[in-house]
Amino acid sequence: SYVLTQPPSVSVAPGKTATITCGGNNIGSKSVHWYQKKPGQAPLLVSYYDSDRPSGIPERFSGSNSGNTATLTISRVEAGDEADYYCQVWEINSDYPVFGGGTKLTVL
């Protein structure tokens, strides 16, 4: 099965830029979606189809995907961005979706 690899944790100071990666074999050929998960809340889609942003998600959140790495970039990080972030892929011609292991974003 397809494996997505994320760093367990990323730390960033308020106002700086956070970069969260998602590695997978030739992931650049797939569409990658990103979710934000806060304790006690359902996951929230923050980026989809590599670089699209759902309605209501700040422009500070942006995605990219190339080669073997997809990236979620959060600019001008705020305390409220502290959460776990998960990447996900699911090709229509495959049987089921795959999540990355998740990255805990800590705002210092």
Next chain:
Amino acid sequence: EVQLVESGGGLVQQGGSLRLSCEVSGLSVSNNYMSWVRQAPGKGLEWVSVIYTGGTTYYADSVRGRFSISRDNSKNILYLQMNSLRADDTAVYYCVDHYCSRGSCHFDFWGQGTLVTVSS
């Protein structure tokens, strides 16, 4: 407005059974791919099972043979029958629908989750 409301979670002994329900409004369970996704305490998100519009079902290796996903089209409810429960099935279970486009699917609307605790 789309709403997904899970119920049926609770405390169960190892080896026991539970049936989760997800009452859906604002979209049709028969016209959408529907999944169950879970998160164990301190762990990441794990996809559990999907039912496609045509009725085809798939399961994660960890639950195959023990869990069964189904739906009641007339009531617009999604179910997850969980048998032979193990301690590592302890998790919050989310009911989720999908949106598919451009050859890929993502999880769209989520329920609030229901907690299943399996005691050993």
